[in-house]
Amino acid sequence: MVASFEMVKALLDESRRVVVLTGAGVSAESGVPTFRGIDGLWKTHRAEDLARPDSFAQHPELVWEFYNWRREQVRKCEPNPAHIALAEMEKHIPNFLLITQNVDGLHTWAGSHKVMEMHGSLWQVKCTVCTHAREDFSELPDLPECPVCGHLLRPGVVWFGESLVPGVLRLAIEQVSQADVFVSVGTSNLVQPAASFHQLAKDHGAVTVEVNLEPTPNTGLMDFALHGKAGEILPELVTGLLK
Numbered sequence: 001m002v003a004s005f006e007m008v009k010a011l012l013d014e015s016r017r018v019v020v021l022t023g024a025g026v027s028a029e030s031g032v033p034t035f036r037g038i039d040g041l042w043k044t045h046r047a048e049d050l051a052r053p054d055s056f057a058q059h060p061e062l063v064w065e066f067y068n069w070r071r072e073q074v075r076k077c078e079p080n081p082a083h084i085a086l087a088e089m090e091k092h093i094p095n096f097l098l099i100t101q102n103v104d105g106l107h108t109w110a111g112s113h114k115v116m117e118m119h120g121s122l123w124q125v126k127c128t129v130c131t132h133a134r135e136d137f138s139e140l141p142d143l144p145e146c147p148v149c150g151h152l153l154r155p156g157v158v159w160f161g162e163s164l165v166p167g168v169l170r171l172a173i174e175q176v177s178q179a180d181v182f183v184s185v186g187t188s189n190l191v192q193p194a195a196s197f198h199q200l201a202k203d204h205g206a207v208t209v210e211v212n213l214e215p216t217p218n219t220g221l222m223d224f225a226l227h228g229k230a231g232e233i234l235p236e237l238v239t240g241l242l243k
């Protein structure tokens with residue numbers, strides 16, 4: 001493991017194109033619950049059962065209560081050393097992209113600029129009928145209404161069963177295909193298309209690295225797997241990057 005660690009450090013030092021994919025594990029040390037961990041329940045509901053268009057259509061008040069609760073939770077959290085290390089990594093790599101599945105906004109808060117929020121953001125709201133969309137950090141009503149047409153607003157996140165914004169996926173695929181190094185951090189690698197990015201990167205010649213608390217279905221396919229807390233491993237990897 002020590003050898004792997006030093007090798008990954010050297011690799012990052014030499015790389016010009018790096019893509020990092022993050023998941024809920026990167027925010028765990030900030031106190032944001034992961035999706036599939038033991039804390040991934042809200043009341044008696046699984047997050048996965050609420051983050052769905054059909055759940056919103058049937059019970060908009062319940063789904064909004066869940067999202068307003070998540071907004072309140074994240075508001076109390078702060079970026080942790082993993083977020084900060086990734087913001088630092090961006091400064092050292094000429095072509096860098098951070099693709100996150102997280103909707104908490106903590107990467108941006110930590111100072112990352114080259115971030116793609118592929119599942120949207122808790123801080124975005126959009127109209128269910130017209131094109132109104134906005135960033136909104138305020139406390140929202142139980143059932144927020146569109147200021148333009150008066151219809152119901154919804155969270156600006158991508159739910160299960162919904163497509164990613166086409167331009168976002170296209171850019172992600174393009175960048176992953178061109179990476180020298182692909183690093184996956186704090187994701188269970190169970191949700192597509194992100195769970196296949198490592199293979200896409202590898203098929204195009206990238207070296208692949210996983211940083212996660214525990215093995216995932218992708219671990220065996222990675223060139224390097226570093227197991228432990230992202231908030232401890234990433235700062236160590238970034239310390240001393242020369243570029």
Ligand code: APR
Pocket residue numbers: 022023024025026028029034035036037047048101102119185186187188189190191211212213214216228229230231
């Ligand atoms: N450091 C590193 N990894 C961690 C840490 C930590 N401190 N804490 C937890 N992990 C790991 C867990 O071991 C797990 O493998 O992070 C992973 C989190 O997995 P999930 O909860 O499944 O989250 P994620 O992979 O981001 O989920 C993907 O699924 O529900 C949807 O849209 C939602 O974006 C989400 C997507």
